Amino acid sequence: MTGPAATTAPRPTGTAPGTGHRPAPWVRTRLRATPLAALLTAVLALGTVFLATAFPRVIDRAADQGLRDFLRDRGTVATSMYASAALVGGAKTLDDDAAVLAAHVGPTLAVAPGGLVYGARSGKSRSLTNPGLARPEAVDPEMGLLYVQGLREHTTLAEGRWPDAPKGASAPVPIALVRDVATTVGIHLGDVLNTAETLQGEEPRKAEVVGILNATDRNDPYWADLSCPVQACLDFTRGKQPFAYWRLTGLVDGSALDAVQTWQTGAQDFWRIPVDVDRLRADRLGRTDRELAAYLTGNTANQLANATSRPGLQITSPLPDLLDKATARQQATAPLAAIGPAGLAGVGLVVLGLAAALAGDRRAVELRLLQARGGSRTGVVGRLLGEGVVTVLLPAALAGVLALWLLPSPRWAGAVLAGTAVALFSLLALPVRAARLWSRPRAGSSRRRLAGELTVLALTVAAVAEVRRRGVAPTGAGVDPLLVAAPLLLALTGGLLLARLQPLLLGAFARVATRRPGAIGFLGLARAARGGTEGERPSVLPLIALLLAVTTAGFGSTVLGAVDTERTHAARLTIGGDASVVVPIGVPVSEGFAEAAAKLPGVRASARIWADTEVFVLDGNGATRVFAVVADPVAYAEISRSLGRGAFDAAALSGVTGGADAPVPALVSTALARKLGPGATHRLRLPNGGELLTSTAGTVDGTPALQGDDRQFVVLPAGPAVALAPELDRSNLWLATGSVDQDRLRSLVREKIATGAERATAFPTAAGEGNGDLPGYSVRTSAALSAALAADPLQSAAARLFWTAVLGAGTLALLAVLLTLVRAAPERTALLARLRTMGLRPRQGLTLILIETLPQTLVAAVGGGLVAVAAVALLGPAFDLSILVGADIAPGLPVAVPPVLLPTVGLAALVSAGVVAEALIAGRRQIATELRAGDQR
Incomplete structure (x- = not known):
């Protein structure tokens, strides 16, 4: 037919044969249907890829800046x-x-x-x-x-x-x-x-x-x-x-x-x-x-x-x-700098896996429906990848560009590789999980889970045993990957173990709650023991995320705390106490100065000391050169006890029995005692040629006035020794313990010693050597020396990087917990609404939510702290902190609870606050929106 009639012919309806059908665009439709989920996925991809790209750049910049600051500080x-x-x-x-x-x-x-x-x-x-x-x-x-x-x-x-x-x-x-x-x-x-x-x-x-x-x-x-x-x-x-x-x-x-x-x-x-x-x-x-x-x-x-x-x-x-x-200091700080980012990476992967698991669980009904209607695995996976291009790849590309722009560094390969890996993991996690729906269900999932857990346990045991056997990688080998991975493997093993034990523990608490009035405690604990929701939920992932964060923070904090403690101790051993004054030859430490210095604020014990290396012990085999110390035995014993070097009983050196020819009691070093024999009487030849008869009253393995414990020395009481040899009263050293202010002590030296020696006018203050001391004088405190040792840019950069990573890991762990709570919130809110119709009060509903959700957080925090302590105990012997401390110390990392407790409590409080906030929001949802007709939840 031609003509106008042709234009007025009716069109066939969309359902008639031959009608052209254009299906709605999948990606646009899905994004419009769930805009909030798409936005959260994009934000998660943006944040994780930014962190993955940024941290290699941060590490590189910190290493470069630490090196430059280290060299610049040297002048x-x-x-x-x-x-x-x-x-x-x-x-x-x-x-x-x-x-x-x-x-x-x-x-x-x-x-x-x-x-x-x-x-x-x-x-x-x-x-x-x-x-x-x-x-x-x-x-x-x-x-x-x-x-x-x-x-x-x-x-x-x-x-x-x-x-x-x-x-x-x-x-x-x-x-x-x-x-x-x-x-x-x-x-x-x-x-x-x-x-x-x-x-x-x-x-x-x-x-x-x-x-x-x-x-x-x-x-x-x-x-x-x-x-x-x-x-x-x-x-x-x-x-x-x-x-x-x-x-x-x-x-x-x-x-x-x-x-x-x-x-x-x-x-x-x-x-x-x-x-x-x-x-x-x-x-x-x-x-x-x-x-x-x-x-x-x-x-x-x-x-x-x-x-x-x-x-x-x-x-x-x-x-x-x-x-x-x-280089040595950089390699010493490398494990500390790597542990934090490694923990952050582990928590980030867990969060991404959790997000994919929750998304797959949320869309399981939709995907099964597509499967029932003949959808192919390839077609559905392709459509999910199309969604990921918008919700994952575009934000990931933006995050990578931002990280590279905001954190300039000449090295970019590692950052791009890390960002790309995280972006691909985020993109493929949901499609891979969805593809499993097309796989035939296989029996024995519990056996496979057990096999996987045993594999993780075997890897952990092997890693710990190898680290303890060989120690830290030698200098020049770079970051020791096994040492960095071992704490994370311990945390993963602890998380899997807690996932097994948590239902049993909470079930036991639930049974105890049945004996108490009210059903709220029992109901909350029972729901927490079985996961809190109906059906399968990936509840082990937030537990592992929080455990990784707490373990990493506790382990690294212990390392930093041990470095600070050992540095303070090393500074005290170097000084010989908490403060020391050394004077030039011929200028004695006067009694007036000693009395005035003892009254300085913070001084607990002090002693004037005569010390000299030109003293010889005369015996049948000839003369043995020794380091001699003459001091008041009571004050010197207190300094030795406080310092933890050469502690002795002051009574061993108190007084002399007998006449003027009686020997002066002396403490001798262990090495000298083996040479002289027990209880022997010997003569000391003094620097001026005089001699002093002494007898061995005891042995000690060190003494505060002498740095190091491998030299031969004698310690004499000032009273009897000075009475027989008056030249020993010209003390050339002053030691003290306590919180002594270095500037006030230096001013006192100028006033009491330098003035007395008539050097204040001869040596003007402008001629001092930059540290404020008069030439020939040395005034030092352990606090100032410890601060000087701590002023290491390389270590400071590693510590800042570690705490930044810990903060990021804690934030991601909180996100993992909140993701689980948000996913389970509809079912939990529906339950509360039904319980409200049976008389549940709003406050009781909030209590129920907290009892159900907080145990996992608290168990993970406590478990993470215990795993951190276990990691220190197992891996501590492999650590040598000498380079980080700045002085030679015995190898090993001591177990300490306070460094673990602080980050554990902090992360637990952070996550608990998030849980409480989510519970408050969930408790205010209206009953009417949950009990509508046809609710299938």
């Missing part, structure tokens, strides 16, 4: 390369050779911008004989000459003029002095400084002070290691009785290098080449070390000697030792 002197050669040519030659030296630095070693320092200096200092110069102990000051390039950029001219070339061979050398140097030594503008004839017979020289300079910044690295150019240095003569004298440096012009050459034998050109530590990378330490070795003594060094025409060119650097230490 420019420690991170530079030093080249030196005999002084030849002039300033132009120095400039040319500096350019050559800087140009040959390798690709991983870069010169710090603006940090190259070079010049020429005289071989040694020469004594200045001018009258009126400062001579602290009647020793002439000594001065050397220095030319350093860039002097005018780092100083300002205060008086006079800049130095220039000498007017003639016999004319004085024009020099400039920094004002602080001139003031300290007593030199003025225009002075002509005369030198004495040297031991090598070199003729006296003269130098004229033509300029007084002000240093722009005395702490500028430019001045480092230049032999006192901006501040006079107090030095001491060598010998049994050292005497103090000032040492200074005169600054000359580049045109006066001939004068530097003739000032003293051995003048040298020098170049300091500071390495740019901000360019160093932790993953390239091996390559950097090889380049550095080539520059110092290898092919590069030979090339530089030829290029500069200096066959005697010597290049040294403390940097190789620093890099070795950094």
Whole structure:
């Protein structure tokens, strides 16, 4: 038919034969049907993939930054390369050779911008004989000459003029002095400084002070290691009785290098080449070390000697030792840095598996319906993958890009690999679970579960046994994967065991609850014992997630706590107590100082001590050199007991029975006692030549005044020993226990000891050595030493990374519990609604929810804490914390409850708060929405 009639013919209905049918788009329909579930899936994928991509970047950045901070804290002197050669040519030659030296630095070693320092200096200092110069102990000051390039950029001219070339061979050398140097030594503008004839017979020289300079910044690295150019240095003569004298440096012009050459034998050109530590990378330490070795003594060094025409060119650097230490410390902190992220990864995988299991359980009816209507496994899995592209892959790609952008790092392969693995796991978890519906049910699932659990148990036992057998991987092997995996395997085994025991324990509690009035407790415990819901639920997964989080936190916290404890103990052993004062030879620790120091806040016990190494025990076999200690026995015994080194009974050294010839009782070291024999009487030869008769009153394995326990020593009581040898009353050491403030103790030393020795005026405060002590004095406290040992950027970075991972693992564990509660909430709410119709009050409903949901959280928290303690007990002997502590200590990780208790309680409180919040929300749902007609739940 043609014409208008054709346009008015009725169209066939959609159900008539031949009608075209276009099925609704699967992905769009599913996303519209369950928008909240799709959104939660996307958020979960975004968060887990971001963490998986970010943590490798965080680890890399932390390692790099820790290395750079570690080197930067050591200062420019420690991170530079030093080249030196005999002084030849002039300033132009120095400039040319500096350019050559800087140009040959390798690709991983870069010169710090603006940090190259070079010049020429005289071989040694020469004594200045001018009258009126400062001579602290009647020793002439000594001065050397220095030319350093860039002097005018780092100083300002205060008086006079800049130095220039000498007017003639016999004319004085024009020099400039920094004002602080001139003031300290007593030199003025225009002075002509005369030198004495040297031991090598070199003729006296003269130098004229033509300029007084002000240093722009005395702490500028430019001045480092230049032999006192901006501040006079107090030095001491060598010998049994050292005497103090000032040492200074005169600054000359580049045109006066001939004068530097003739000032003293051995003048040298020098170049300091500071390495740019901000360019160093932790993953390239091996390559950097090889380049550095080539520059110092290898092919590069030979090339530089030829290029500069200096066959005697010597290049040294403390940097190789620093890099070795950094590598060792990095490898020591690697397990701690890896345990946290490994625990986070384990919890994350459990959460993703739990989310897939809950999604599959929620959609089981839908998938079975598709199967009954002839849907193929391939078709359904393909459609689920299509959903995953929108809900998983797109958020995962966004998360990966964000992590790479927000956390820049030169290494990206590990981050991309980890993010991709997590994204694929998230994408495939639900389709794989759905595909199982098309598989024939197989009998013996309980046997398969038992076989799987036994396999995990066997792997755990093997891992623990191997770690205990061989210990931690040796230095240079990198992160020990077995040591990192062992705590996680223990946590997994503990989770599987708790999953077996939890129904039995809760069932027992439920039976006990039947004897008490009311049905709420029994009903809640009974539901908790069987999983809380009708049908199969993956209840073991949130238990494992929480157990992994608690175990990881407890184990790592124990390691950190042990490091802090051992560091404090090591600091006390090094000090000999909690505070010590060591004075120069000839300056005694007075009784007035000891009395005033004993009254300082926090001091519990203190003692004046005479200690010397020049004491000999005379016996039939000759003389044995020993370390002698003379102290008040009561105070010294208290210090020994508090320190835990060489504790003894003060009564063993109390008094002397008999006449003046009676031997003085003495404590001797175990090694010395074996040599002398028990109860023997021997003579001690003192440093001044006198002798003292002693008898062995006991043996000890150590003593506070002596660091280390492998030396031979004797301890004498002060009263009897001083009575027979008065020179032993000139104490040179003060020890104390308690919380002593170092600054107050140092001030007291200045006031009571230094003033008494008339050194406060001779040695001005400005001449101190940076730590605030007067030269020759040492004031230390264990708290300050412990803080210095703890100021390790590598360890701090590892600790921050660990706690960040613990926080992330705890958050994911909370999410795992909440996912389970949210999935079971409809069924639980329906039950509450039905119970409300039977008279259940709202408060009772809330109690029922808490009794049903909290036990799993509390059991997992307690179980995780116990597993953490077990992990420390089983794996602790494999740990050597010496590098982390910063001192040699006995290997092993002690079991301690407080470090485990804090993270356990914290994570349990976090998860419990989430459970309570969910229970409050669930308890407020309306009954009318749950008891509608046709409810099938």
